[in-house]
Amino acid sequence: MLNLKKNLFLGEELSVKEKSFNFSKFHILPIPLEKTVSYGTGTSKAPEIIINASNQLERNHNSPCDFGIYTHDAFDCSLNFNSIFQNIENLIFDILKKDKIPVCIGGEHSLTFGVIKGFKKKFNNINQDFGIIQFDAHADLRKTYNGSVNSHATVMYKIHKENIPIFQFGVRAQSDEEIKLRDEFNINYKSIEDYRKNPNIRLPKNFPKNIYITFDSDCLDPSIMPATGTPVPNGLYYNETFLILEKLIENKKIIGIDYVEYAPIENFHAYDYLSANIIYDLMKLCLK
Secondary structure (H helix, E strand, O other), X not given: OOOOOOOOOOHHHOOOHHHOOOOOOEEEEEEOOOOOOOOOOOHHHHHHHHHHHHOOOOOOOXXXXXXXXXXXXXXXXXXXXXXXHHHHHHHHHHHHHOOOEEEEEEOOHHHHHHHXXXXXXHHHHOOOOOEEEEEOOEOOOOOXXXXXXXXXXXXXXXXXXXXXXXXXXOOOEOOHHHHXXXXXXXXXXXXXXXXXXXXXXXXXXXXXXXXXXXXXXXXEOOOOOOOEXXXXXXXXXXXXXXXXXXXXXXXXXXXXXXXEOEOOOOOOHHHHHHHHHHHHHHHHHOOO
């Protein structure tokens, strides 16, 4: 891993104890991966910029800060995919063994595969299962994309092949192949239109209790989040995003989070701050 740490997530708000490795419940993993972006660029800059922006947040009462937030050094993403995925898997597994909650900040969406491999290793060891809630404008179910099986557009296909249950929300840009595979794989999903017609949204009854959330910034409407590789109209707004998540995680346990595909726009700090706020609010959901 590279020693690129210039700041700590919410470091301005944390006591020495609250930002220590052993005390902290939340472990921030900056993963500046950018190898297969296919339109807008800049995801490799996102972790550092989001972490810097997080220092403008307020900790609030009974917040994740009270449980401790430790920021790891950034991953070395100059390596090949296999090495990157293995390094991510190893650290995730080590963090989970210590009963911590990993919070991964990307970086392109392909990083989630390495994260999930670490979770799978841990949960296989304790004979428990887990499922994934994916908030995303894209299905990411392609077998290959632009000649790569490790693309941001193939990540959920690869995760499905690991036999992890997936619930997709907000997908509104997908290929015919992905629609066919989603049906073939029996992947659960709801559209934004489904929710707006009937807000009583829930996970399937047989969905695992343990939940990992992968949050692609392009699930949001471009009017509030244009800073992403492939913005898609008719997305989510902030308040409804968290209303939906709160309904989906009712009686569930969040075991980890990632925030991916953010591509900062120079001198537009509002989107950096929004991203930091989303991550912090996702962390709050872990405490419910």
